[in-house]
Amino acid sequence: QKEVEQNSGPLSVPEGAIASLNCTYSDRVSQSFFWYRQYSGKSPELIMSIYSNGDKEDGRFTAQLNKASQYVSLLIRDSQPSDSATYLCAVIPIRGNFNKFYFGSGTKLNVKP
Amino acid sequence: DAMVIQNPRYQVTQFGKPVTLSCSQTLNHNVMYWYQQKSSQAPKLLFHYYDKDFNNEADTPDNFQSRRPNTSFCFLDIRSPGLGDAAMYLCATSREPPGQGVGETQYFGPGTRLLVL
Numbered sequence: 001q002k003e004v005e006q007n008s009g010p011l012s013v014p015e016g017a018i019a020s021l022n023c024t025y026s027d028r029v030s031q032s033f034f035w036y037r038q039y040s041g042k043s044p045e046l047i048m049s050i051y052s053n054g055d056k057e058d059g060r061f062t063a064q065l066n067k068a069s070q071y072v073s074l075l076i077r078d079s080q081p082s083d084s085a086t087y088l089c090a091v092i093p094i095r096g097n098f099n100k101f102y103f104g105s106g107t108k109l110n111v112k113p
Numbered sequence: 114d115a116m117v118i119q120n121p122r123y124q125v126t127q128f129g130k131p132v133t134l135s136c137s138q139t140l141n142h143n144v145m146y147w148y149q150q151k152s153s154q155a156p157k158l159l160f161h162y163y164d165k166d167f168n169n170e171a172d173t174p175d176n177f178q179s180r181r182p183n184t185s186f187c188f189l190d191i192r193s194p195g196l197g198d199a200a201m202y203l204c205a206t207s208r209e210p211p212g213q214g215v216g217e218t219q220y221f222g223p224g225t226r227l228l229v230l
Binding site for chain 2: 004041100106
């Protein structure tokens with residue numbers, strides 16, 4: 001079982017719509033959660049982090065965390081063609097001295113004009 | 114602006130010819146990481162340094178080595194590149210190690226794309 005699972009997509013949404021990206025994780029001791037955006041051929045850039053259950057909003061982006069169900073999602077409101085990219089979910093399970101980031105393979109988002 | 118810099122951005126090498134990739138940071142972060150990322154895959158952690166303490170992932174091939182001569186610089190050496198080593202190599206930094214709260218957030222450099230002929 002992978003530590004972090006994401007649907008590879010592509011997820012296609014029309015411009016102006018809400019894009020919903022989902023991520024599930026396997027280890028209940030995970031405490032830190034991140035969303036990164038990665039344009040084709042570029043490196044990941046941080047969108048936001050979330051640590052507590054519930055919603056966290058930053059501009060057009062909202063991260064949602066549900067630790068009981070072990071999923072974290074990212075909503076993008078008013079999607080723009082410039083949002084077309086691969087979105088990576090990352091989690092940190094707390095396992096003592098050997099903590100590290102676990103990344104999903106990403107969901108490819110296409111926003112159509 | 115504080116940042117993570119990687120050089121070169123593109124590297125072409127021949128099968129078996131040693132290559133060195135470099136990373137520098139002006140963020141004054143304690144932790145530096147090297148990841149390998151192949152197309153449509155998750156970044157795979159190769160090494161990380163917490164200050165001068167070196168941590169090697171168990172499945173990182175012996176063909177890969179790393180050096181961190183000072184806080185700002187980190188190098189990835191590939192001693193005998195094979196065709197399977199062609200990938201994007203990502204350097205990342207964080208103020209604190211994973212599991213330490215907000216300072217654990219990782220910031221990536223632009224990456225070096227390695228092509229092996």
